[in-house]
Amino acid sequence: MALNIGFLVFPNVQQLDLTGPYEVFASAGLAVHLAWKGMEPVRSATGLMLTPTVTLDGCDSGTPETATPELVALARHRMAGSRAERERLLPPLEPARQ
Numbered sequence: 159m160a161l162n163i164g165f166l167v168f169p170n171v172q173q174l175d176l177t178g179p180y181e182v183f184a185s186a187g188l189a190v191h192l193a194w195k196g197m198e199p200v201r202s203a204t205g206l207m208l209t210p211t212v213t214l215d216g217c218d219s220g221t222p223e224t225a226t227p228e229l230v231a232l233a234r235h236r237m238a239g240s241r242a243e244r245e246r247l248l249p250p251l252e253p254a255r256q
Contacts, residue, residue: 164193164217167210173202193217 163183165176176192184190194200194210201207 164191167192
C-alpha cells in the first residue's frame with residue numbers, strides 16, 4: 159500500500175511553504191493530497207487558489223475506495239491572524255487514535 163501524504167491548506171497559507179514540500183514528496187512518487195475542512199478552493203496569502211483533494215474528515219475515514227492521507231503535515235503555527243482566528247479556522251486537534 160502506497161503512503162499518502164496530506165498537507166493542510168488553509169486561508170492565507172504561504173503558497174511556497176505548501177507547494178515546495180508538496181513537489182518533493184510528489185516527485186518521490188508518493189500520493190500527495192491537499193486537506194481542508196471542505197472541498198471549496200482556498201485562497202493563499204498571494205491570491206493563488208488551491209483546491210483541496212480531501213477533507214480533514216476524510217483523512218481518517220479509512221475507506222478503501224478513497225485515497226486518504228495517513229499523515230497530515232500541519233503548518234498551523236504559520237497561519238496569519240490572531241490565535242482566536244486560527245482556532246476558529248482550525249480547531250485544536252484531538253490526539254491520534256490507536
